[in-house]
Amino acid sequence: MSTDFQQAREALGVRLRELRLYAPGGRLTGTQLAQRLGWPHSKIYKLENGQQTATTEDLRAWADGVGQAEAFDELDARLKGFESHIRSWRRQLAAGHRPVQDSWNTEVDRSRAIYAWEEAVIPGMLQTPDYARYIFLRYADLQNSVRDTDEAVRARMKRQEWIYQGGRKFNVLVWEAALHALVCPPAVLATQLDRLSGTIGLDTVELGIIPLRASLKIPTANGFWIFDDRLVIAEDWHAELWLDDAESVTTYLRVWRTLRESAVYGTDAHNVINAARRGLNAT
Structure with a gap:
């Protein structure tokens, strides 16, 4: 996997973590968000640390789960940006x-x-x-x-x-x-x-x-x-x-x-x- 791709994936993870920590309703732990989305906690960890590539559906669920649905367009644009190189x-x-x-x-x-x-x-x-x-x-x-x-x-x-x-x-x-x-x-x-x-x-x-x-x-x-x-x-x-x-x-x-x-x-x-x-x- 290319360095540029991994760096972009890690940067997306940092942004996901930021949205979780600064949720409008108050800071969410990884466990709380996982429970809210019906995901295993390990998926939260992997996405935030750039160890797994999010899907469009993952990003939409994340934005909704942290109470910031308006962030989805930004997240999806990031994903499409680095997936144009790694398909x-x-x-x-x-x-x-x-x-x-x-x-x-x-x-x-x-x-x-x-x-x-x-x-x-x-x-x-x-x-x-x-x-x-x-x-x-x-x-x-x-x-x-x-x-x-x-x-x-x-x-x-x-x-x-x-x-x-x-x-x-x-x-x-x-x-x-x-x-x-x-x-x-x-x-x-x-x-x-x-x-x-x-x-x-x-x-x-x-x-x-x-x-x-x-x-x-x-x-x-x-x-x-x-x-x-x-x-x-x-x-x-x-x-x-x-x-x-x-x-x-x-x-x-x-x-x-x-x-x-x-x-x-x-x-x-x-x-x-x-x-x-x-x-x-x-x-």
Whole structure:
């Protein structure tokens, strides 16, 4: 979790504590407020000490509970401010995967150059519909989220129109491990590898594969996408990080360029993909 995010969460906690201590009807203890809201006392402690992220509903209940309903708008604005950078999967997927895909499509459409790194899956911009479907199903199971799989797949496929428009460039790096990961049936992965191989040579796509045996200057880590020089989206298990400060964008570009030094392109990339394809036939 980013330092800026944690600092913002702690600052919100300080404000919550202030509202409790200076309630119009007199100071409330944490135990009294917990009883009033029907919460365990530990939740009061965690929110005030920045150890738990409040929901909008939590903030509304808190403002009402301390007799300062008018404070809700301020509290909610604080929450939205730091959640614009740390977007938890629990919140994002409350309505399914389609809204997340729509948000990504907006950023893709705004971009002229995209730099992507994926270490475990084929990048969404190059996925086949069947492969994408299995990815969405896996994550819906993990996050126990709404299954709007077909709508999410359609939204992801629409995003791919971008790579067929002139004047744009998709610079993408994929670790060889992603070519072998059976997150879908072997037949689906085989078709996906054929699709990936077919993108080599497109003037709007520069595909680099980092072989498993390549010498690495830095360890491989979570996937991330860089949109022009204005935004980075990085994924973790609990959330997406949307980073738009210049220092973060510069850091991720430096990581991408360092990883690129270990990648192979053109015929060599074809050979790595074809070897993975032959491996599927042998299983």
